[in-house]
Amino acid sequence: MSPGARLRGLKPDWLTDPRVWRTEVLGGLVVGLALIPEAISFSVIAGVDPAIGLFASFTMAVVISVVGGRRAMISAATGAVALVIAPLNREHGFGYLVAAVILAGLFQIVLGALGVAKLMRFVPRSVMVGFVNSLAVLVFMAQVPEMRNVPWAVYPLIIGGLALMVLFPRITTVVPAPLVSIVILTVITVGAGIAVPTVGDKGALPSSLPVPGLPDVPFTVATLTTIAPYALAMALVGLMESLMTAKLVDEITDTHSNKTRESIGQGIANIVTGFFGGMGGCAMIGQTMINVKVSGARTRLSTFLAGTFLMVLCIVFGPVVSDIPMAALVAVMVMVSFATFDWHSIAPKTLKRMPAGEITVMLITVACVVATHNLAVGVVIGSITAMVVFAKRVAHLADVTAVTDPDGTTVVYRVTGELFFASSNDLVGRFNYGTDPDKVVIDLSAAHIWDASSVAALDAIETKYAQRGKAVEITGLNDPSAALHGKLTGELASH
Numbered sequence: 143m144s145p146g147a148r149l150r151g152l153k154p155d156w157l158t159d160p161r162v163w164r165t166e167v168l169g170g171l172v173v174g175l176a177l178i179p180e181a182i183s184f185s186v187i188a189g190v191d192p193a194i195g196l197f198a199s200f201t202m203a204v205v206i207s208v209v210g211g212r213r214a215m216i217s218a219a220t221g222a223v224a225l226v227i228a229p230l231n232r233e234h235g236f237g238y239l240v241a242a243v244i245l246a247g248l249f250q251i252v253l254g255a256l257g258v259a260k261l262m263r264f265v266p267r268s269v270m271v272g273f274v275n276s277l278a279v280l281v282f283m284a285q286v287p288e289m290r291n292v293p294w295a296v297y298p299l300i301i302g303g304l305a306l307m308v309l310f311p312r313i314t315t316v317v318p319a320p321l322v323s324i325v326i327l328t329v330i331t332v333g334a335g336i337a338v339p340t341v342g343d344k345g346a347l348p349s350s351l352p353v354p355g356l357p358d359v360p361f362t363v364a365t366l367t368t369i370a371p372y373a374l375a376m377a378l379v380g381l382m383e384s385l386m387t388a389k390l391v392d393e394i395t396d397t398h399s400n401k402t403r404e405s406i407g408q409g410i411a412n413i414v415t416g417f418f419g420g421m422g423g424c425a426m427i428g429q430t431m432i433n434v435k436v437s438g439a440r441t442r443l444s445t446f447l448a449g450t451f452l453m454v455l456c457i458v459f460g461p462v463v464s465d466i467p468m469a470a471l472v473a474v475m476v477m478v479s480f481a482t483f484d485w486h487s488i489a490p491k492t493l494k495r496m497p498a499g500e501i502t503v504m505l506i507t508v509a510c511v512v513a514t515h516n517l518a519v520g521v522v523i524g525s526i527t528a529m530v531v532f533a534k535r536v537a538h539l540a541d542v543t544a545v546t547d548p549d550g551t552t553v554v555y556r557v558t559g560e561l562f563f564a565s566s567n568d569l570v571g572r573f574n575y576g577t578d579p580d581k582v583v584i585d586l587s588a589a590h591i592w593d594a595s596s597v598a599a600l601d602a603i604e605t606k607y608a609q610r611g612k613a614v615e616i617t618g619l620n621d622p623s624a625a626l627h628g629k630l631t632g633e634l635a636s637h
Contacts, residue, residue, distance in 0.1 A: 168318050175321075175324055197415075197419060201415040202423045209403070214434050215404075223379065223421070240358075262401060268504045270389065272507025273521055296339070318436065341463055385401055540561060544574070
């Protein structure tokens with residue numbers, strides 16, 4: 143391979159392929175437009191000036207494009223984070239909010255370094271499907287207020303925007319359909335003088351870049367104890383949403399992301415955002431779906447440009463952006479909602495084949511997210527429900543069969559299955575203590591001991607036989623089971 147070819151191989155795709163470059167740039171532009179009303183809305187939830195949410199979206203997107211572990215994922219100000227820190231801002235003021243954002247970033251770096259990302263392996267598929275579906279529902283529900291008590295012209299504009307996004311890709315995919323829809327609807331409303339709600343109605347756009355500085359709070363232990371609970375909650379919610387979104391993008395793009403790097407990157411992005419006076423944030427599933435699924439972006443360039451375009455649009459093209467009808471952005475988000483929802487998961491054929499427990503977990507996840515408007519809550523409750531369902535299912539797999547020797551002096555109990563707290567609870571009652579011969583063999587060659595509850599159950603069985611003068615021999619333990627049994631047996635008796 144020539145030096146030139148090797149050099150080209152080291153360059154990112156967007157530098158070597160004009161088509162990729164075009165996709166990334168246009169994808170970033172569409173996301174930048176979509177971020178503006180969302181950031182303003184989340185600022186209102188947090189109780190801060192709209193510019194604070196816009197600054198947060200700018201710094202989060204730009205920083206995470208460099209330090210994040212999932213390419214093409216969009217991070218910005220989010221509703222979940224706004225809900226967590228709103229009470230702190232309301233009760234103690236904006237300076238405490240900024241300090242909490244910085245501390246939350248530190249928490250995320252520590253959690254990332256400790257390997258919190260590895261916990262994602264415990265999130266089952268049914269919870270993931272529930273996460274995706276509830277996300278689609280939340281994205282749609284967020285658009286409903288924009289369709290209530292509005293001029294009648296809003297409805298044909300939304301329908302027209304949806305039609306453009308469905309039909310335009312049949313003509314060409316060179317330009318993202320959402321961008322075409324936004325431009326055409328803006329030209330129509332401005333040119334025809336149609337009075338409908340616009341982006342400018344959401345709040346004033348900033349006219350300059352954010353300036354770094356320290357939070358205006360006393361640097362005391364009292365301040366730390368005040369902000370720490372909010373910072374930890376923000377860190378956990380932000381990591382949960384970011385890691386779940388990264389996992390979803392992994393599946394969509396059939397690529398792997400570095401979850402540990404993403405966790406630490408979220409922390410770095412929030413620290414930078416805090417020092418620039420932003421309200422903090424995390425991965426945004428809606429805008430990420432626009433970038434990855436609708437626009438087809440795949441590199442860090444689109445994420446970087448989303449934040450860059452956001453500020454350029456606000457500072458340089460503020461008057462033009464202010465004239466964009468909200469109907470155009472509502473249409474984009476409705477299309478994102480439709481594309482995000484896993485329609486296969488609710489198809490009658492799928493529901494007939496899927497185990498009832500899996501369906502229950504998915505529905506509980508969706509219900510919890512929609513009820514609380516918090517994706518992290520739904521994921522945690524859904525995962526706990528899945529574990530309970532799994533434990534109940536596995537508990538029934540443990541079985542005991544008895545075979546008595548022809549001479550009647552020995553009985554062999556063969557135990558099969560996984561022995562843990564749920565299955566071992568019934569184990570003690572499966573033996574005939576009174577009628578069994580003097581020698582009892584418990585064969586565990588087809589079983590595995592997982593916890594102290596199982597060891598305690600075996601000890602209880604031996605004790606019951608010993609009280610009747612009968613000897614028990616446990617055989618067939620595999621190495622891990624033997625190690626656990628040898629370590630705990632005889633040490634678990636209640637006092």
